[in-house]
Amino acid sequence: MARYTGPVCRICRRYGMKLFLKGQRCFGPKCAVERRRYPPGGRGQGRRKTSEFGLQLAEKQKLRSIYGVLEKQFRRHFEEAGRRPGMTGPTLLSILERRLDNVVYRLGFASSRKQARQVVRHGHIALNQRKTDIPSALVREGDVVSVIPKSRDNEYFSIVRAELTEKTVPRWLALDTEQLTSRVVALPAREDIDTSVNEQLVVEYYSR
Numbered sequence: 001m002a003r004y005t006g007p008v009c010r011i012c013r014r015y016g017m018k019l020f021l022k023g024q025r026c027f028g029p030k031c032a033v034e035r036r037r038y039p040p041g042g043r044g045q046g047r048r049k050t051s052e053f054g055l056q057l058a059e060k061q062k063l064r065s066i067y068g069v070l071e072k073q074f075r076r077h078f079e080e081a082g083r084r085p086g087m088t089g090p091t092l093l094s095i096l097e098r099r100l101d102n103v104v105y106r107l108g109f110a111s112s113r114k115q116a117r118q119v120v121r122h123g124h125i126a127l128n129q130r131k132t133d134i135p136s137a138l139v140r141e142g143d144v145v146s147v148i149p150k151s152r153d154n155e156y157f158s159i160v161r162a163e164l165t166e167k168t169v170p171r172w173l174a175l176d177t178e179q180l181t182s183r184v185v186a187l188p189a190r191e192d193i194d195t196s197v198n199e200q201l202v203v204e205y206y207s208r
Contacts, residue, residue, distance in 0.1 A: 053205075056201045060201070060205045062197055063195070063199070066113075067102060068101070068113050068114055069099075077095050078206055088203050089199030093193050098140075098184075098188065099137070099138060100135055100136070101136070102116070103139055103182075104120060107182050109125075109160055116135075117135045120132070120133060120134070121133050121135065123148070124157075125145065125146070126144075126145070127139065128144050129144065142183070143183070143184045145182045146180060146181035172185060
């Protein structure tokens with residue numbers, strides 16, 4: 001299945017909540033969810049009854065949209081979560097949070113996960129002092145994520161550095177705003193993840 005390239009604001013409206021797919025636009029008055037609080041389409045304002053399967057599918061698709069993961073990748077993450085000790089749902093969220101593109105987004109090096117994926121793909125990010133262009137790489141406790149020295153003084157990251165003073169990062173990440181370097185001080189727990197998704201429904205979807 002190819003990656004979705006249509007208007008992402010339709011996805012937020014479909015699920016009736018902000019998925020923060022559009023960067024700064026999601027925080028302003030132009031946000032589509034704020035302007036039109038009903039699903040897209042001609043029947044968007046009508047009453048719709050959703051089955052149990054529909055609810056499970058919606059949560060799975062919502063989580064995929066938030067992290068920008070294809071179905072094959074998402075299924076692989078789910079299977080990995082199932083093999084690890086503990087509850088599968090929170091473990092799945094932890095794995096998704098540890099993706100390099102998501103870490104770059106959480107650090108404030110990009111305004112959206114889509115933009116973070118581009119930053120990684122273009123070779124601006126190093127993992128443990130080694131440049132990597134793989135957005136799906138998983139960070140571990142103790143890993144260091146940084147902007148490569150060659151890119152730190154370009155125009156884009158100069159703007160990013162100035163804006164980082166107004167942003168907060170998750171407690172499982174320690175950020176040096178001057179050097180644009182961060183260390184993973186712990187693995188993300190469920191309470192550290194602000195994603196508004198019922199992960200148990202995702203587990204039930206794949207357990208059918």
